[in-house]
Amino acid sequence: MADRKSSISSGVTRRSLLGGAVGGVAAALAVPAVASASPAFGPVGRTGAAAPSAAASGIPRAPGSAQGFPAWTLQSSDAVDAFIAWNPAADGDAKYFKSAVPIRQRIPLTSALQAQPALSTTPKLATYCQYYKPLLSDQDRYSVGGGQYTVAAEHDDVAAEFQYFPYGRSQDVHIPRVHAFTDIQAAWSAWYEPVPLIPNPAYIDVAHRNGALSYGVIDHPIMNSAAGDSAHDILIQDANGHFTVAERLVEAAEYFGFDGYFFNIEQSASTDQVAKLAAFCRYAKQYAAKLKLSHFDLQWYDGLTTSGSLSYQNQLDSANAPWIDPAFGDCDSIFLNYWWSTSQVNQSTAYAKTLGIDEFESVFFGIEMEGSASNYNTGLNVHAPLVVPTDGSAAPVASLALFDPEHQMVLTGRAKASDPTSLADVAASVYQRESVFWSGASGNPAAAGSPAAQTCGVSDFIAERSVIGEYPFVTRFNTGVGGTFFADGLEVSDAPWFNIGAQDILPTWQWWNVPIGDSGASGSLAARFDDSIAYDGGSSLKLSGTLDSAQGEGFRLYKTHLPLDVHGRAPEIDVTYRTGSAPATLLLGLTFDGNGATITWIPIANSTKGLSALGLQLADVPTHDRPLGRSGWRTATADIGRLARDSSGTITSISLGVIRADAAQAADVDYAIGEIRAYAGGPQHVGAPRGLRIEASAIVSESAQVRLTWNAVPDAWYYDVYSLSGSARSWLARVNGDCAYIDGLERAGAAATTLIGVSAISADGTESSPSTVALRWS
Numbered sequence: 001m002a003d004r005k006s007s008i009s010s011g012v013t014r015r016s017l018l019g020g021a022v023g024g025v026a027a028a029l030a031v032p033a034v035a036s037a038s039p040a041f042g043p044v045g046r047t048g049a050a051a052p053s054a055a056a057s058g059i060p061r062a063p064g065s066a067q068g069f070p071a072w073t074l075q076s077s078d079a080v081d082a083f084i085a086w087n088p089a090a091d092g093d094a095k096y097f098k099s100a101v102p103i104r105q106r107i108p109l110t111s112a113l114q115a116q117p118a119l120s121t122t123p124k125l126a127t128y129c130q131y132y133k134p135l136l137s138d139q140d141r142y143s144v145g146g147g148q149y150t151v152a153a154e155h156d157d158v159a160a161e162f163q164y165f166p167y168g169r170s171q172d173v174h175i176p177r178v179h180a181f182t183d184i185q186a187a188w189s190a191w192y193e194p195v196p197l198i199p200n201p202a203y204i205d206v207a208h209r210n211g212a213l214s215y216g217v218i219d220h221p222i223m224n225s226a227a228g229d230s231a232h233d234i235l236i237q238d239a240n241g242h243f244t245v246a247e248r249l250v251e252a253a254e255y256f257g258f259d260g261y262f263f264n265i266e267q268s269a270s271t272d273q274v275a276k277l278a279a280f281c282r283y284a285k286q287y288a289a290k291l292k293l294s295h296f297d298l299q300w301y302d303g304l305t306t307s308g309s310l311s312y313q314n315q316l317d318s319a320n321a322p323w324i325d326p327a328f329g330d331c332d333s334i335f336l337n338y339w340w341s342t343s344q345v346n347q348s349t350a351y352a353k354t355l356g357i358d359e360f361e362s363v364f365f366g367i368e369m370e371g372s373a374s375n376y377n378t379g380l381n382v383h384a385p386l387v388v389p390t391d392g393s394a395a396p397v398a399s400l401a402l403f404d405p406e407h408q409m410v411l412t413g414r415a416k417a418s419d420p421t422s423l424a425d426v427a428a429s430v431y432q433r434e435s436v437f438w439s440g441a442s443g444n445p446a447a448a449g450s451p452a453a454q455t456c457g458v459s460d461f462i463a464e465r466s467v468i469g470e471y472p473f474v475t476r477f478n479t480g481v482g483g484t485f486f487a488d489g490l491e492v493s494d495a496p497w498f499n500i501g502a503q504d505i506l507p508t509w510q511w512w513n514v515p516i517g518d519s520g521a522s523g524s525l526a527a528r529f530d531d532s533i534a535y536d537g538g539s540s541l542k543l544s545g546t547l548d549s550a551q552g553e554g555f556r557l558y559k560t561h562l563p564l565d566v567h568g569r570a571p572e573i574d575v576t577y578r579t580g581s582a583p584a585t586l587l588l589g590l591t592f593d594g595n596g597a598t599i600t601w602i603p604i605a606n607s608t609k610g611l612s613a614l615g616l617q618l619a620d621v622p623t624h625d626r627p628l629g630r631s632g633w634r635t636a637t638a639d640i641g642r643l644a645r646d647s648s649g650t651i652t653s654i655s656l657g658v659i660r661a662d663a664a665q666a667a668d669v670d671y672a673i674g675e676i677r678a679y680a681g682g683p684q685h686v687g688a689p690r691g692l693r694i695e696a697s698a699i700v701s702e703s704a705q706v707r708l709t710w711n712a713v714p715d716a717w718y719y720d721v722y723s724l725s726g727s728a729r730s731w732l733a734r735v736n737g738d739c740a741y742i743d744g745l746e747r748a749g750a751a752a753t754t755l756i757g758v759s760a761i762s763a764d765g766t767e768s769s770p771s772t773v774a775l776r777w778s
Contacts, residue, residue, distance in 0.1 A: 030279070031279050031282045031283050031286065032237075032240060032241030032242055032283070033240075034242070034283065034286045034287050034290045059165070059705065059741065059743065060092075060093040060096040060097070060165070060707070060741050061093050062093075062097060062164040062165065062196075062198070063086070063091070063093070063094060063097055063197075063198050063252075063256075064079070064082070064083070064086075064197070064198075072194075072196070072197040072198055073194045073195070073197060073219065073220075074197065074218060074219075074221040074222065074234050074245070075194075075219070075220050075221060075222055076222055077222060077232030077233065079222075080222060080232055080233060080234060080236070080245060081232065083245065083248055084236070084244055084245065084248060086248075088255055092695075092696070094255070095709075095737070095738075095739050096166075096707075096739055096741055097166070097198065097200075097201050097256060098201055098255065098256050098257055098737055099199075099201045099204035099205050099208065099214075099256060099257030099258060099501075099736075099737075100201075100205065100257065100712075100735075100736040100737035100738070101204070101205040101206075101208040101209050101257075101501070101736050102208060103208045103211060103212075103213070103259070103294075103295065104208065104209060104210070104211045104467040105211065105467065105469065106211040106465050106466065106467050106469075107466050107467065107468065107469040107559070107560070107561035108561065109121035109463055109465065110652075111463070112596060112597070113559060113591070113597065113652050113653065114463050114464060115445040115446035115459060115464060115509055115512055115556075116391070116392075116445070116446060116448060116459065116460065116463075118391055118392025118393075119392055119460075119461070119462070119463045120388070120392065120395065120396050120463070121463045122360045122396060123360055123387070123388045123396045123398070123399050123400060123461065123462060123463075124183040124184070124360055124361070124364070124399040124400075124462075125181050125182050125183055125184075125399065125400050125401075125402065125458065125461075125462045126182070126183065126184035126185075126186065126299070126335070126364050126399070126400070126401040126402070127182050127184070127185055127186070127401075127402045127405065128186045128187070128188045128217075128262070128401070128402070128403050128404055129176070129185070129186075129187075129188055129404055129405065129406045130163065130188050130189055130404060130406055130407060131163045131164070131187065131189075131196070131200045131203055132163050132173040132174070132175075132200075132498065132500075133173065133174045133406050133407065133410050134172050134173060134174075134410075135172050135173065135174055135410060135413075135414070135423060135426045135427055135430060136172050136414075136421070136423055136426055163189065163196075163200065164196065164200065165200075166200055166201045166202035166205075166499060166501055167202060167497070167498060167499030167501065167502070167733065167735075168497070168498060168499075168743070169495055169496055169497055169498075169743060169744065170496055170497075170498055171423060171427075171481055171482070171483055171496040171497075171498065172423060173481060173498050174406060174409070174410050174430060175479055175480045175481045175498060175500050175503070176206075176406070176434070176500070177431065177434060177479055177503075177506055177510070177529065178434065178438040178439075178506070178510060179206065179207070179210035179212065179506070180210070180464040180465055180466065180508045180509075180559075181438065181458050181459065181462040181463075181464060181465065182207070182210070182212050183212055183213065183399075183465070184212060184213045184214075184215060184297075184299070185203065185207045185212050185213070185214050185215070186199075186214075186215040186216075186217060186262045186299075187199050187200070187203070187215070187216060187217050187262075188217070188370075188403070188404050194219070195217045195219040195264070196216060196217060197216050197217060197218065197219075197252075197261075198216050198252060198256050198258070199214050199215065199216050199256070199258050201256065201257070201501065201737075202480075202499055202500045202501030202502075203500060203501075204256070204257055204258050204501075205500075205501035205736050206480070206500045206501060206503050208257075209467070209503075209505060210465075210467060210505065211465060211466075211467040213259040213260070213295060213297065214258045214259050215258065215259060215260050215261055215262045215297065215299065216252075216253070216258055216260075216261050216262070217261065217262045217264055218234075218249070218261050218262070218263050218264065218265075219264045220264065220265065220266060220267060221233070221234045221265065222234060223235055223265075223267070223269055223273050223277065224269070224270075224273065234280070235273065235276050235277065235280055242283070243279070243280045243283045243284070245280075246280050246281075246283045246284040246287060247284075247287055249261060249284060250284055250287045250288045250291060250293065250296060251291075253288075253293065253296060254291060254293055259295040259296065259297055260295065260296050260297030260298055260299070260332070261297075261298055261299070262299045262301065262335070263281070263298055263299065263300050263301060263331065264301045264303070265277075265301065265303055265304040266301070266303040266304070266310060267303075267304065267310055268304070268308055268309055268310045269304060269308045270308055271307070271308050273308065274304070274306055274307070274308045277304075277329075278306075278322070278323070278328045278329045278330075281298055281323075281329045281330055281331055282326075282328075282329070282330045284296075284298065285298065285330050297332040297333070298329075298330070298331040298332055299331060299332060299333045299334070299335055299364075300320070300323040300324065300329060300331040300333070300334045300335065301334075301335045301337075302314065302320050302334060302335060302336045302337040302366070303337070305319040305320055306319060306320070306322045306323070306328070307319065312337035312339065313336070313337065314336060314337045314338070314339045314340040314344050315336060315340060315344035315345075315347045315348045315351075316334065316336065316347075316348035316351050316352055316363055317347065317348075317351055318351075320334060321334075321351065321355060324357065324362050332361070332362065333361065333362045333363065333364055333399075334362065334363060334364065335364050335366050335401045336348065336363065336364065336365050336366055336401075337366055338366045338367060338368040338403070340365060340383075340386075341386070342386055345365065345386050345387060345397060345398070348363060348365075348397075348398065349363075349397040349398060352398075359397065359398045359399075360396075360398060360399050361399075363398040363399060364398070364399045364400060364401035365383075365386075365387045365398055365399070365400055365401065366401045366403055367379040367380070367383050367384060367400065367401065367402050367403065368403050369402055369403055369404055369405040369407070369408055370403055370404035370405075370407045370408065378454070379402070379405075380437075380456045380457065380458065380460070380461070381449075381451045381454040381455075381456045382451065384400055384456070384460075384461050385451045385456075385461075387399075387400055387461075388400065388461040388462070390448065390449065390450075390451060390456060390460045390461065391448055391460075396461075400461065400462070402458075405437060409430060409433050409434055409437060410430050412433055413426065413429040413430030413431075413432065413433040413434075414426050414429065414430065416429050416433075417429040417430075431529075435510060435511075436457060437457055437458065438457050438458045438459060438510065439457045439458075439459050439509075439510055439511070440455055440456055440457035440459060440460060441453075441454075441455035441456075441457070442455070443510075443511060444511060444512055444513060445457065445459035445464070445509050445510070445512055446509070446512045446556075448460060464508050464509065464559060465508075465559075466508050466558065466559035466560065466561075467505065468505065468558055468559065468560040468561065468562065469560070469561040469562065470562070471562065471566060471571060471678060471679050471680045471681075472677065472678060472679040472680075472684070472763050472764035472765075473505075473558075473560070473562065473676075473677070473678040473679075474504075474675065474676070474677045474678075474679075474717075474763070474764060474765045475504040475505050475506070475558075475675065475676050476504050476534065476535055476536040476537050476540070476674060476675045477504060477506065477507075477529060477534075477537075477539055477540050477541040477673065477674070477675075478502065478503060478504045478534065478536065478537025478538055478539055479503055479504075479506065479529050479531070479537075479538065479539045480498060480499055480500040480501070480502050480503035480537075480538070481497070481498040481499075481500075481531070481538060481539075482496070482497060482498075482531050482534070482537070482538020482539060483496050483531060483538070484531075484534075484538065485497060485534075485537065485538055485731045486533075486534040486535060486536060486537065486538070487536055487720070487729075487731060488535075488536070488628070488629070488631065489535050489536075489576075489628055489629070489631025489632065489633040489674065490630075490631050492722070492729060492730060492731040493730055493731040493732075497538065499733075499734060499735075501735070501736055502537070502718065502734040502735075502736075504537070505558075506529075507541075507555075507557040507558060508557065508558050508559040509555075509556050509557060509558075509559075510527075511526075511527040511528075511555055512555060512556040513525065513527070513553055513554070513555050514553070514554050514555070514556060514599070514655070514657075515551075515552070515553060515554075516551055516552035516553060516554050516587070516601060516657050516659055517551030517552055517659070522553065523553075524545050524546060524547055524548075524553050525543055525544065525545035525547070525553045525555075525658060525669055526542075526543075526544055526545050527541065527542065527543055527555045528541075528542050529541065529542070530542035530672060533578070533672050534674060535576050535631075535633055535674025535675050536674065536675065536765075537734075540672045540673055540674050541656075541672070541673040542671070542672055542673075543555070543656065543658060543669060543670075543671040543673065544669055544670050544671070545669050546666060546667070546668050546669065547584065547658065547659070547660050547666065547667040547669060548666040548667075551659055551660065552587070552657055552658055552659030552660065553657060553658060554587065554589055554599065554601070554655050554656060554657025554658070555655060555656055555657070556589070556599075556653055556655045557653075557654055557655055557656060557676075558653060558654040558676075559652070559653055560650070560651050560652060560653055560654055560678075561650050561651075561652065562650055562651040562678060563649075563650055563651075564592070564640070564643070564649065564650060564651060566680035566681070567680075569680045569681055570639070570640060570641030570680070571640060571651075571678055571679060571680040572637055572638065572639050572640065572678075572679060572680070573588060573637070573638045573640060573654070573676065573677065573678045573679075574635050574636070574637050574638075574675065574676070574677040574678075574679075575588055575604055575605070575635070575636050575638075575656070575673065575675070575676055576628070576633055576634070576635045576636075576673070576674040576675035576676075576677075577605060577633065577634060577635075577636065577671055577672060577673050577674060578632050578633050578634070578671070578672040578674065579605070579670060579671045579672070580670045583660060583661050583662055583665050583666070583667040583668070584658045584659070584660060584661060584667040584668075584669045584671075585603050585605065585658065585659050585660075585661045586603075586604055586605035586636070586656065586657075586658055586671060587601045587602060587603055587604065587618075587656065587657040587658065587659060588601070588602045588604050588636075588638050588654075588655070588656060589601050589602070589653075589654070589655030589656065589657055590602070590640070590643070590651050590653070590654060590655070591651070591652045591653045591655075592643075592649060592650065592651060592652060593649040593650050593652050594649060599653075599655055599657075600619045600643065601618050601619065601657060602618065602619045602621045602623065602638050602640075603618055603623070604623045604625065604636035604637075604638055605625055605634065605636045619642075619643065620642070621638050621639065621640060621642055621643060622638075622639045622642070623636055623637060623638050623639070624636070624637045624639075625637075633674055635675075651678075654676065654678070656673065658671065675765075677764065677765065679764050683762075683764060683766045684715070684762040684763055684764045684766055685762060685766055685768070686713050686714070686715055686716050686760045686761070686762040686766070686768050687713055687760065687768060688713075688758075688759065688760060688768045688769050688770060688771045689710040689711060689712075689713050689716075689719065689738075689758050689759075689760050689768075689771045690710065690711045690713075690771065691709070691710050691711040692708065692709075692710040692758055692771040692772070692773050693708070693709060693710070693773060694706060694707065694708060694756075694773055694775060695707040695708065695709045695739070697775060699777060702746060702747040703744050703745065703746055703747070704742075704744075704745040704747070704754075704775060704777075705741070705742065705743055705744070705745070706741070706742040706745055706756070706775060707739070707740075707741055707742075708721065708739060708740045708741075708742065708756065708758065708773070709738060709739045710738055710739070710758055710771065711738065712737070712738040713760040713768070715762060715763065716760040716761065716762065717761050717762060717763050717765070718734055718735065718736050718761050719734070719735050719736070719737075719738075719740070719758055719759065719760055719761065720733075720734050720758070720759050720761065720767070721733040721734070721735070721740050721742065721756065721757070721758050722756070722757045722758075722759075722770065723745065723754055723755065723756055723757075724755040724756070724757045724770070724772065725748060725755070729757065732745065732756070740758075742756075745775070747777055751777065752776065752777060752778070753774040753775060753776050753777065754774070754775045754777070755772050755773075755774050755775075756772065756773050756774070756775060757770030757771065757772045758770060758771050758772075759771075
């Protein structure tokens, strides 16, 4: 696993020590010696409460849901006691909520190759978002009665389809598609639902796949239980002075595979409680180090001050800075409350300099985007420029934290949909809003927005990041949601589904269009995700439009740092596509270090007739174009060995473009791009999963709920689960770990058994033979 800081930064070290006591802070309590490292979630705790028994079958329940809530909280004595007593070894549901994707190393940030080269690479971005927000309805997914959360009638499938479960069978969810700007991703929830202490594992997976950190949330924890009995609150200490809940929090992060917590305390506390809470935070950091966790961060919210008052400072000052002092709270960063202006920004940066801290690592100015459309519209255009001026017109002073932009993104998208009752119309409207939010009003991250005109996107403030620094690199443009599922270009399921954890690495730039040739097009073509057809997964990349008097147009897609020589081997790049555009030629575009942003274009698909008449300088690279069976897809392979001889260093970006194949004929463009695969060497094979078994099942009439487990396969990218019947297969799930839950497995007629197969897929997309197990229907 990559080093904690290098995975999200370009070499900036952790903040400097604050250099002694900060004025107005009570003396910090001494932290007791950290407990010896032991198996996670051992039988520690004063209550001796029995751990919940493993569920025999049915939908796995999120950690803590056995306490009557859909997710863990630490807001009551009972919840604290249950958290202390909980043991994953005795919880049959726990393994279904583990992340299996390590954090990928990000490639160096290079200003010259950015969509907006003037942007500084130092500011960071944190986001706090709801998981799987419904597109069509904001009705309460849970109702409260008798102190228990129960599923609302209109969402009776919620446990499998929303927020707390990693995947399910629905399209009525918002799946974020842009991850190139985010460094920290934290959970949040609708106001009527508990904020998840443990992040959804699918969101951990997608954050890690894109090189970002994932935080859980410690929200309004109990610190002052009845009658002063601190044994029931989060500050409980055992006979040796160890902070038991702090240990459990670290162990939970280790077990479930996430990277720390956002500490959201919006309540007052006594001076003693403040001192104890600071010691609690220091102890948690020390315990994480004892367990050798590669990543464990704490981020403090600007609510509780070191005097014990609930007072939002809206700036970094002596009342809240000690929380990020290693000698006091030892939190890695602070989220400053939203009510700031130029004076608070100036005060904060000046104060940070006096303390010698790295303001980009440690100081995040919060922008509230959840509460109203006005907040959503003005957050980036009015507030963000005070911290990170656009166009590089002045130096940035700190980092940004965006609170729940998905909420208004979905609400405003729904309000602007042509038919607010149509899932397809609402989804299209929401994703158009998502494009504006990240890439600005133009939808092109390279086109600078204007704060005055309120046309800015995140791309006007934060430099794009990428993890594409080694072979193989494979993307199928699978967004993680669909109404169908495809494998090898063929439909293998017609059931709706979602799983953001199965999302591929999507384009860095959505959508940076560039002209090809001196009179090339600009805006004649459109790029978008198309969920009506896919080569693998639920979607593909669609390039469409009309090229008439212009020569051509392309889209820069991926920022990369891929070597041109791999132990003496030159890489190859495959592009898998379908098209009805006979008069249009598909081009692969590459940039190289040393050549700046100049794209080398390589014709790879369709007729090259008339290309010389267009006067374009195209690379002379051997290509091979072949059909793929009966699916209608074709794969074009570019052997870039010749470019490797003529160039040096690395491939710095990958683009696709389209030009007219005939100078005298207009071109109606319709390309579906199903896969880009960059590799060096032959296929990478992995073995079939061993130890496959049905852990539990529940059969109701002609349908079954099935829990599967197997032994993890070294170097597997992911696993696909199918029901098998002769040579036919029907897709059931795609997961990253060593277990899967299947909901609604249908019996085929009067069959006595259904054969279930699990295949492992290697990093270059090569599928193993399946391991199989039979479900008996009686």
